[in-house]
Amino acid sequence: QLSKRLARVGELVPEQSRLADIGSDHAYLPVALVLQKKVAFAVAGEVVSGPFEAAKKQVQKNGLNNQITVRLADGLDAVEEADKITAVTICGMGGVLIRDILEAGWTNQRLQGNERLVLQPNIGEKPLRDWLTVHGYTIIDEDILEENNKIYEIIVACRQEVRVAYSEKERLFGPVLLKKQSSIFQKKWQGELKQRETILAQLAKASGDQQVRIQQIEKEITEIKEVLSNES
Ligand code: SAM
Incomplete structure (x- = not known):
């Protein structure tokens, strides 16, 4: 059973994606999405050995070794060209760390630029939106939710032909969240x-x-x- 936060992230991953979940911890998200048959293949990346072992156990326990590859790697270094990744999830970290992972992946070309990004920063959404804007991403959806007295934002982005120049205000509040104005x-x-x-x-x-x-x-x-x- 996924948390409300991760379940919502999962809903925003396109059907039949080839997913890379970076900072996967127990690999709960890729395991759930493969069990739902929403995703046929996933990479679960972890940089710390404890969570990496936990992810491997979780995948093994569910008999998903053929569909989910768990790799011990820093950020998007977990992704290989042959994986043909189409969606990347990075959740449960600060926005600045997510930005740094994207920046490193951009620089060493682990990130191709055509993947759907589903990002869930715990704080620091503004620097993350700054990075997305500078790198030509369009924020195609956003959500905000509350779980256990914490408020989480989710940002969905991809690169499109027409570049959008977000204002400082949109980058602070979120262009989609600003329009939705939810409670x-x-x-x-x-x-x-x-x-x-x-x-x-x-x-x-x-x-x-x-x-x-x-x-x-x-x-x-x-x-x-x-x-x-x-x-x-
Ligand atoms: N994504 C899960 C979630 O949202 O519930 C786990 C979030 S957990 C708080 C953050 C995880 O990211 C930790 O397991 C941590 O080891 C991992 N992490 C932090 N920096 C990372 C990096 N540069 N590359 C890969 N994993 C990283």
Whole structure:
């Protein structure tokens, strides 16, 4: 039984993909998708030996050795050309780490650029969207959900002929999430607003010149308020 978070990621993987799940831990996602017959072949990549062993056990236990290859490798180094990967999932890590994995894969050409990316950063969505924008990806779908009192975002991206230039605001809030304005999205940004207001109050009391930082936070607060009141 997948968590709500991973189940939603799985729904966003296209039917009959050849999947690479990077940072797979117990390989729960590829195992579930192969058992569902949604995916016929998957690579589960792990850089740490404990989770790598756990992934191998999980695949073996389910009798899926023929469909799922578990590799001990850093990021997209787990992918080989012969795998003919069409979708990549990278979930449950910070957005900056996901970005660095994509960047390394881009540089050493493990990432071909034609794969569907389904990414689930725990934090740091903005730097991840920055990377996707710079590398010509279109964000074709996004979702936001809550599980065990945590809010997660999922970003689905692929490269299309027409390049989209996302604004700073779209890269912060998510172009699709901004349009959907779901109740979880509102909840997330109400929390982010509170956090910034607390920081602002602390900065006002702090000694030294905090003007630049104060201005930045005030700008963000105005932006969040605008988005929450739908004035944008
Ligand atoms: N993807 C699973 C999920 O969403 O539930 C597991 C998330 S777990 C918190 C993150 C996993 O990514 C860990 O098992 C960690 O060892 C692995 N990881 C971190 N950096 C990695 C890298 N550069 N390459 C491969 N795996 C990595």
